[in-house]
Amino acid sequence: MTPDDVTPAGGPHDDAERERRLRELLDGLFPGRGEEMLAQMRAQGLDPSALAGSGPLPDPAQLQAALAQVQRLLSTPGTGPVNTDVAHDLARQVALADGDPSLTGGQSKAATDALRVAELWLDAATTLPPSGGPTHAWSRSEWVEATLPAWNALVAPVAASMADALATVLGDQLGDGVDVSVQLPGAPEGLALDKLGLGGLEPAQLLRRLGAAAFGMQVGQAAGTLSREVFGATDVGLPLLPGPGTALLPTNVTAFTEGLDAPEDEVRLFLAVREAAHARLFTHVPWVRAHLLGLVDQYARGITIDLESLEEQVRGVDAADPEQLRRALSGGGVFGVQPTGEQTATLLRLETALALVEGWVDEVSAQAALPHLPHAVPLREMLRRRRAAGGPAEQTFSSLVGLELRPRRSRDAARLMAHVFTAGGTEARDAVWDHPDLLPGPADLDDPAGYLARREAQKLADTEFDAALADFLRDES
Structure with a gap:
């Protein structure tokens, strides 16, 4: 050389x-x-x-994959405050994380058979007829597909407020805008490539897309996590399906049964009875659906965002990284800690309504199952404690909209339903749902024995008022 x-x-x-x-x-x-x-x-x-x-x-393939992921999150304009595509994709990923095997024919048949048997048992326990919808045996991924639209709609009001707050806080922190460029190694200052292809967006637009992507991640994470815990479509106490129908998730039912003294077929039947009872109520008392969802929406729209807490949580977050933002927001603490008087009243009405739904289902399910299932009593108590302890549904909703769905007074509501049944039978207990104005309130949960007397007094007062009004109108004519 x-x-x-x-x-x-x-x-x-x-x-x-x-x-x-x-x-x-x-x-x-x-x-x-x-x-x-x-x-x-x-x-x-x-x-x-x-x-x-x-x-x-950097490795070109890895860098390209990372940039493509962020670009997908931020480049879709979307039609609302939640990036539903992101929510869907992440929910599916989380649902599959611990395995989501396809159901066997035997699993599907056992689930749908249990739901059909549950309807027969409920016919003897309530005047409300079957929901009339299809029976489903779902995998976790199928549960996500069926219920995710409802979750997106439920969190939309808070997501809209959060998007505005993020635009304010991040806009102040970033000054002139969001840096979506990548500096080439060794390049002179100012020479960079638009790594996301979003250079034409106004900062406010980009921040709102960032907020929608972050909230989509939260919804997806929550729905995917729930899919590994729920037994059917009604565990959260809210109507998540657009129409009538019942469902069971055999994989989750089997996992729940492990370690219990009761055989799996009993557990499956007991859970099927609860699922079918919820479906009957939501289908044949249609105002209940509107009442519950309306209260959630009313409460959520009144939530204020604590800008100081939000600013603290997102300080140092890369504004072009929705995953960092999702992790920052998932800690909670950004919702106003002082609810308005109107919100407090709405929350009380919502908690009471959720408790009444849970109490009615609890009492009707027990009445339907007790003659057939030897372990009905311990299963009932186990599910009561599971709900009272605050399961995944409550934690999910608390982190998403600052609202707990825990029916704190479900035992009181069950006692009220049992008292009404003892006094007037099945028809009297189911007549609790005749009209929203006649729905028991917190005072009735405090004093179940006095509920019927107060209701009769209210009916009498209404009858007298109607008669007086009719007399007045006749005199005027």
Whole structure:
């Protein structure tokens, strides 16, 4: 080897190697355009080999995958405050995380048979007829597909408020806008590539898309987590399906049964009775659905965002990284800690309504199952404690909309339903749902024995008022 064969460090061989590595990076990020972009740099008087620097460049495939993921999160305009595509994709991923095997024919048949038997038992326990909808045996992923639209709608009011708050807080922190560019190694200050292809967006638009993506991640994480815990479509006490129908998740039922003294077929039947009872109520007392969802919406729209807490939680977050933002927001603490008087009243009405739904289902299910299932009493108590302890549904809703769905007074509501049944039978107990104005209130949960007397007094007062009004109208005519 002669001295002429040796190239000093920084010589043409090194320059060519650095330029080759830069071309590979650009080709990985912008397929087929690497040489074109190098030519543009030379035309502007820039040295491509100097831009590549001396250190290793990132792997083009990994960098491209990461940028594509963030670009997908932020580039879709969307039609609301929740990025539903992100929510859907993440919910499916979380549902599959611990395994979501396809149901066997035997599992599906056992689940749908249990739901049909449950309807027969309920016919003897309530005047409300079967829901009339289809019976389903769902995997976790199928539960996500069926219920995710309802979750997106439920959290939308708070997501809208959060998007505005994020635009304010992050806008103040970022000043001139969000940096969505990537600085090439060794490049002069100011020379960067728009890594997300979003350079034409106004900062406010980008921040709202960021908020929608972050909230979509939260909803997806929550729904996916719930899919591994729930037994059917009604565990959260809210109507999550758009129409009549019942469902069981055999995988979750089997997991719940492990360690119990009761055999799986008993557990499955008991859970099927509860599912079918919920479905009857939501289907044949249609105002209950509107009442519950309306109260959730009314409460959520009144929530205020604590800007100081929000600013503290997102301080240091990369504004082009929705995953960082999702983790920051998932800690909670950003909702106003002082509810308004109207919100307090709404929350009390919602808690009472949820307790009454749970109490009615609890009492009707027990009455339907006791003659048939030897373990009905311990199963009833186990599910009561599970709800009272605050399961995944309560934690999910608390983190998403600052609202707990725990029916704190479900035992009181069950006692009220049992008292009404003892005094007037099945028809009297089911007549609790005749009209929203006649729904028991907190005072009735405090004094179940006095509920019927108060209701009769209210009916008498209403009758007397109607008669007096009719007399007045006749006199006027």
